[in-house]
Amino acid sequence: MVTRIAVLGSYNFIERLKHLEVELPSIHMDYYIYKTPIDAIAIIPTIKPCDAIFFSGSLPYVYTKDAREQLPIPSHYLRQDETAIATTLLSIGFSSSIPVSKLSIDLIEPQSVQHVLEDIGQMDEYPFMIKIDPTFDLKEVVAFHANLQRNGEASLAITSIHAVYQHLRENNLSVIRMIDPKSSIIKGLEETKSMALLAKSQSAKIAVGFIQTNDDKLISDDTLKKISSSIQASFTKSEKDLYMLYSTQGDVQKAFVNNYIDTWFELSSSPLKIAFGFGKTVVEATKNAKDALTYTTENSAYVITDTKELLGPFPNNQKKVHLKTNEPKIAKLAKETTLSPANISKIMQFSRSRTSVEFTAYDLEVYLQVSRRTTERILKKLVDNDYARITGEEMTYQQGRPRAIYELNFPTYL
Structure with a gap:
């Protein structure tokens, strides 16, 4: 199968590249010429359908960052090494x-x-x-x-x-x-091709979704058809208030990127809970979707990927939480504290999101969106195993006990 790549470069770079076409039979190149690297910004909206984009240098690649990130295809550039x-x-x-x-x-x-x-x-x-x-x-x-x-x-x-x-x-x-070696150009294009093939294989993975209503209310067939058609899915009724969707990972990801979720919620007269699971098989994707459904609240959506990453809640406050870990240090922490990888991942994200290393139980409670009792249990397990320590206390009100100030004592940048 031929991979179609849009190439952005100067006239001389493009002319040179045309002489290399014969050495890249599995790649079809569409050429877009600019006079200065910043011109690439205006070229991006004119690119015809393709599998990936290749830039002749890092400058046009950097200039087009905002536009590139909105594209559903990967992009790469020739590094000046x-x-x-x-x-x-x-x-x-x-x-x-x-x-x-x-x-x-x-x-x-x-x-x-x-x-x-x-x-x-x-x-x-x-x-x-x-x-x-x-x-x-x-x-x-x-x-x-x-x-x-x-x-x-x-x-x-x-x-x-x-x-x-x-x-x-x-x-x-x-x-x-500056001479760009032939070997570097060919290597860059081959890397771009690999990125395109990987993106296609990821997009083709199976996605199973669940839509659940409250109060045993039914969703109209018209609403289900509009939701399913937006991700090219088929749908069936699983239980009285539960509906299943079958689609692909690529179509579901596009829905989240383009914020179709708000539209789906607006179509229904009652609140919805939406969950998707990705997987290599229907069984794996279904299991992940069921697990994702347990995290949902009214008018929110979650995704669990085939690598056990929990994404959501959509459409707001999108976070990535690892539900399993292969990192030995984190696995050791999870075992010793009996905390789940998901909770550890959330705590690490909490730490990275703060400008101060010190925090209170209330700060963590607000971030995790759990009860004070649950937060205090988590902190006690961390403190008991020396993964957190109390560094002081604060009294921001006149009555009651002062709040303990905590500091994490394990790496959070893994």
């Missing part, structure tokens, strides 16, 4: 006698040049370098190269930006483009 720098310097060494100290280079990571020169034992001379990032000023980069040549400090400019190359050429200054 040390191989590109070494290839470019080697080419200059063969074609001219210009010393390294007479070169000026603009690039994403200047330290890469230092690494290459150190690797070949050339540490006595370094080129003039300027770092470029998404906020770079085109005129500033052009002036950097131009001034060095006009002052006699540099003899040749090496640029990663097509627009800089054009400006320097128009001013009769010596300039070459």
Whole structure:
């Protein structure tokens, strides 16, 4: 099966890539040319249906971050690595006698040049370098190269930006483009293809859903048809107040991304509980959906993935909670405290969400949305096993006992 990839790049990059098509028979490329990397922002909405997007560099990739994240397909970019720098310097060494100290280079990571020169034992001379990032000023980069040549400090400019190359050429200054090795380009496209195939396989996984009503009220067939058609699902009635949906992971994920959930709730005259499970088989997906249903409240939706991640509640306050763990340290913590991986995951997220390492039982209670008694039981298990400690107390009111102040004593960035 051929993978269709949209390629965004400069004219010269695209022309070079066309000569490599014959070496990539399983990839069909659609080309989109820009004059400057920031032009990629306007190109994204014009891209025709494809399996993935490949950018000729990191700048257009970064510029289009907001637009890319709204797309249902993966994207990748050609990294300017040390191989590109070494290839470019080697080419200059063969074609001219210009010393390294007479070169000026603009690039994403200047330290890469230092690494290459150190690797070949050339540490006595370094080129003039300027770092470029998404906020770079085109005129500033052009002036950097131009001034060095006009002052006699540099003899040749090496640029990663097509627009800089054009400006320097128009001013009769010596300039070459950074060479992207053929192997790096092919590797980047193959990686993009793999990302596309993985995304397709994930999207094709089975998704089983449950819709439950309150007070034994029925959902009309018209409402069920509208919900199921939005995710290309079939539906059956499982019990009096419970309905089952059969779809794919990709269609359900699109529904959450596009916030169809609010629309589903609006279609029903009574509150709904919605749960989905993903899995490689119908049995696995159904089991995950049933488990997800136990977390739902009125007009909320949860998902349990095939890797046992609990996502939700949708449409608001979406969190990711790990219901199982393969991390030895966390498994040890769960065993010693008898807390579930889900609760440990929530506590870790709670810690990462705070600007202070100290907290009260009330802070944790609000975050976990459980009772004070449950929160205190959790904290007692952590304190008893030295995974949390009391560091002080606070009295923010005139009567009653002061609140204990806690601090976690285990890694939360795993």
